[in-house]
Amino acid sequence: MILVVLEHDGQRLRKGALEAISRARQIGALGAIAGVVIGENTQAVAQEAAQYLPTVYAAEVGSYTPEKWAEAAYAAAQKSGAKVVVASGGRQSRTWTARLAYKMKAGLLEDTLETSADGQHIIGVRYSFLNRVTEKQKAALPVVFTAKPNTTPLAEPAGSSGVVEALEVSLPPTVEVLERLSEQKKGVSLTEATVVVTGGRGLGSPEAFAGVEELASALGAAVGATRAVVDAGWRPYGEQVGQTGKTVQPNVYIALAVSGAVQHQAGMNKSKYIVAVNKDAEAPIFKIADYGVVGDVHQVLPALIDAAKKLKD
Amino acid sequence: MKFVAVIRQVPDGESRLKIEGGKVDLGGVTMILDQMDEWAVEEVIRLQEKHGGESVVLALGLERFEEAVRTALAMGIDRAIHLVAEGYLDPISQAEALAEVIRAEAPTLVFTGGQQADWDSQALGPALAEALSWPVVSWTTQIELDGETQARAKHDLDEGAEVVGVALPAVFTSQQGLNEPRYPTLPGIMKAKRKELKKVPVSASSKVEILEQTIQEKSRLNMMIDGKDPVAAAHELVRLLHEEAKVI
Numbered sequence: 001m002i003l004v005v006l007e008h009d010g011q012r013l014r015k016g017a018l019e020a021i022s023r024a025r026q027i028g029a030l031g032a033i034a035g036v037v038i039g040e041n042t043q044a045v046a047q048e049a050a051q052y053l054p055t056v057y058a059a060e061v062g063s064y065t066p067e068k069w070a071e072a073a074y075a076a077a078q079k080s081g082a083k084v085v086v087a088s089g090g091r092q093s094r095t096w097t098a099r100l101a102y103k104m105k106a107g108l109l110e111d112t113l114e115t116s117a118d119g120q121h122i123i124g125v126r127y128s129f130l131n132r133v134t135e136k137q138k139a140a141l142p143v144v145f146t147a148k149p150n151t152t153p154l155a156e157p158a159g160s161s162g163v164v165e166a167l168e169v170s171l172p173p174t175v176e177v178l179e180r181l182s183e184q185k186k187g188v189s190l191t192e193a194t195v196v197v198t199g200g201r202g203l204g205s206p207e208a209f210a211g212v213e214e215l216a217s218a219l220g221a222a223v224g225a226t227r228a229v230v231d232a233g234w235r236p237y238g239e240q241v242g243q244t245g246k247t248v249q250p251n252v253y254i255a256l257a258v259s260g261a262v263q264h265q266a267g268m269n270k271s272k273y274i275v276a277v278n279k280d281a282e283a284p285i286f287k288i289a290d291y292g293v294v295g296d297v298h299q300v301l302p303a304l305i306d307a308a309k310k311l312k313d
Numbered sequence: 314m315k316f317v318a319v320i321r322q323v324p325d326g327e328s329r330l331k332i333e334g335g336k337v338d339l340g341g342v343t344m345i346l347d348q349m350d351e352w353a354v355e356e357v358i359r360l361q362e363k364h365g366g367e368s369v370v371l372a373l374g375l376e377r378f379e380e381a382v383r384t385a386l387a388m389g390i391d392r393a394i395h396l397v398a399e400g401y402l403d404p405i406s407q408a409e410a411l412a413e414v415i416r417a418e419a420p421t422l423v424f425t426g427g428q429q430a431d432w433d434s435q436a437l438g439p440a441l442a443e444a445l446s447w448p449v450v451s452w453t454t455q456i457e458l459d460g461e462t463q464a465r466a467k468h469d470l471d472e473g474a475e476v477v478g479v480a481l482p483a484v485f486t487s488q489q490g491l492n493e494p495r496y497p498t499l500p501g502i503m504k505a506k507r508k509e510l511k512k513v514p515v516s517a518s519s520k521v522e523i524l525e526q527t528i529q530e531k532s533r534l535n536m537m538i539d540g541k542d543p544v545a546a547a548h549e550l551v552r553l554l555h556e557e558a559k560v561i
Contacts, residue, residue: 009341061404064470065477066439066449067341087470090471091435095451098436099403102443107520108405108436123524130326130434133337138402175448175477189472195561219561228487237490238472243428244328244349244489252560264328274500274533277540290533293551295540296363303547311551311561 001033003082004053005073007093008037008045010042015192016147021052021155024086027117028142031083034075036167038069043164050162052155055080057167064092067174069101075169077104082142084122089146090191097144107139110119111148111247129207130243130266149191150249188222190239196250198224198241198268202257202278202297206234211301212256218308224248226264242267260285277301314366314461316357316555317418318390319425319437320350321374322381326430335525338500346381349426352487354457355494357424358389364458367391369460371414372514373398373407386505387497393510394418403521404429405438410515412444422460427452427486438486448479452488 002024006017024033034055037046044057049056057079059072073096078084085100087093089111101108103209109115109124113134114122122143128135190196197219199212209223216223225235227242241248243263253271258264260276260283269288270275276289286292293300324330325343332338346354354370362370371386372378373396382393394414402410415423423445425438435451442449450456452469458481459465467476469488497505538551540546554561 010560066451070443087402091452091469092471093437094435095449098404098439099443099449101436102408102440105520106405107403108440108522109435110434114489126433129324129337129431130433131328132330132528133332133526134529135526137521138524141520170351173448173480175450175479175483177475179473179476180473181467191471231490236468237474240489243430252558254555265325270531273554273560275554279540286535286537288531288533289535290558291536291538291550293538293540293546293550295543295546299543300547303544304550305528306544307551308561 001080001082002027002033002084002086003073003077003080003086004033004035005085006035006045006049007035007088008039010041011045012046014047014088014153016090016149017049018154019149019152020086020088020147022152023115025155027084027115027122029219030117034076034080034082036073038072039064043166046164050164051157054162056162056164057166057293058164059169061169061171063176063177065174066092066096067172069096070103071172072167072169073100074103074169079167084141085144087146089165091147093146097146101144104142104144106142106144107186109139109143109145110139112145113148113151115145115147127270131247132261148249188220189221190224190241190246191248193222193248194251195219195254196224196241196248196254196268197223197254198225198226198258199229200258201228201232202259208298209235211305215301215305215308218305218312221254224288226258234290255285256301258285259283260288314364315369315418315420316360317370317371317415317420317423318350318354318357318367318380318385319423319441320354320385321347321426321429322348322378323366323430330528332526332528336523337526344377344380346384347426347430349428349430349487350420351494352491353424353426354385354388354390355492357517359492360539369394369418369420371411372396373402373411375399379510382510383505386510387496387502389501394510395510395512395514396514396515401523402517402519404432404434405440406517406520407437408440408444411441414457415441422432422464422481423484425484425486427488435472438484442484445482445484446461447483449484449486450477450479451486453485454488454490456485515530
């Protein structure tokens with residue numbers, strides 16, 4: 001049996017959940033697939049999930065803490081007899097899946113690009129060494145693995161509807177959330193975006209990000225920032241791409257006035273296409289760029305916005 | 314109070330990696346205290362400076378990790394325990410071995426790095442917390458103690474951040490913005506040589522095996538467009554992305 005932990009936003013399944021279902025189907029030789037929806041409003045979300053899976057557990061445990069999530073996933077794994085647990089990748093899931101793997105005495109394959117079953121083993125391919133090395137890992141069942149976002153085709157509904165079952169979870173001691181400082185993001189989520197437009201220190205001021213936002217909006221893209229930019233307080237930390245920020249792998253990554261330090265590259269070097277605009281022809285970013293424009297970002301960016309808008313009209 | 318930092322030694326991010334026999338060969342590569350672990354070490358020292366008590370650095374890894382352990386001692390940690398292990402040991406198995414030592418030390422809290430710069434793993438902190446049946450706060454940017462049994466911490470989520478109250482003991486992992494680590498001073502380095510460093514050999518089997526490592530530098534088009542005429546450059550770029558790459 002395989003268990004998929006289905007990421008959602010309290011209303012609907014997130015894209016990551018549909019990728020995780022696809023991953024579970026790819027190793028379907030290991031058995032039937034069940035799902036679990038953890039958090040709030042889980043019955044409604046589980047109904048949606050039942051279009052994809054024959055059995056979906058709904059674990060109504062309230063808002064997120066890693067202890068609750070690990071305990072609920074563990075309860076679902078116990079109940080279904082799952083030897084493999086699949087979840088989508090992200091900071092939160094990579095926290096609670098580590099707890100879960102320890103509970104299950106399982107091998108943990110983090111942030112995998114692809115996964116396959118080999119007898120009673122799971123083989124996963126992932127990046128390491130700040131995203132510079134591709135490695136193949138192997139672990140004997142039981143295994144917990146997370147799927148890196150944007151690596152897997154989204155699952156299609158199964159055709160017949162599954163059953164939803166409430167799952168009782170005894171709540172473990174956990175942290176108490178005192179305050180949520182949510183960044184009410186308008187637009188596209190950075191890790192799920194197929195196009196990312198990132199601004200660097202070279203833009204010169206926080207005001208110059210209005211142009212970055214305008215280009216992003218014209219392209220249906222998410223806005224990213226470099227460490228220097230978030231450290232300067234120009235943009236929220238949530239927009240940071242790099243080792244200590246987010247790792248993205250969009251179809252196209254547009255780096256505006258970004259020099260391209262190794263730590264930044266760790267967060268974006270696997271993008272399908274990389275575009276760089278920088279006035280310094282020697283900037284390291286050009287070495288990994290598919291298309292590079294050597295020029296003043298303050299002149300190129302407005303022209304890019306115009307061109308992008310014309311394209312969409 | 315007692316504060317423990319769990320650290321590792323990793324290659325300097327700027328160094329060139331090479332592959333030998335299907336595995337990363339770190340021969341000749343500059344090795345450093347993992348930057349995210351360095352934040353953990355700094356925070357542990359600050360907590361000790363503020364609240365008193367003792368600071369301990371704990372490492373699990375190769376003999377050469379001693380250099381990173383000495384760096385932590387030179388920064389100001391009181392004493393060190395180095396569990397010496399050969400070869401790859403996955404973070405879940407590491408947590409099991411480390412938890413045994415931590416249980417015996419019975420600290421107020423444990424701090425470690427948010428992500429490891431060699432294995433790109435985020436699992437050690439939370440797995441350690443599970444092994445100890447403690448809560449975990451990952452990607453911590455701020456921590457304040459409220460007595461010996463309670464802390465208040467700010468940490469990053471997938472989107473945004475939150476402030477949590479957490480009962481101690483607990484495990485925290487570091488995030489950028491937590492602090493600015495101090496440099497070891499010369500007297501600090503001299504003193505570090507005389508500080509207690511206990512080495513304990515451990516043997517454990519890994520739950521995960523690394524079959525093969527490769528460096529796949531994606532070949533890039535490296536097509537340069539002259540930006541002297543910004544309008545023409547922008548149009549050409551949008552055309553290439555739309556018609557050639559077909560990504561917008």
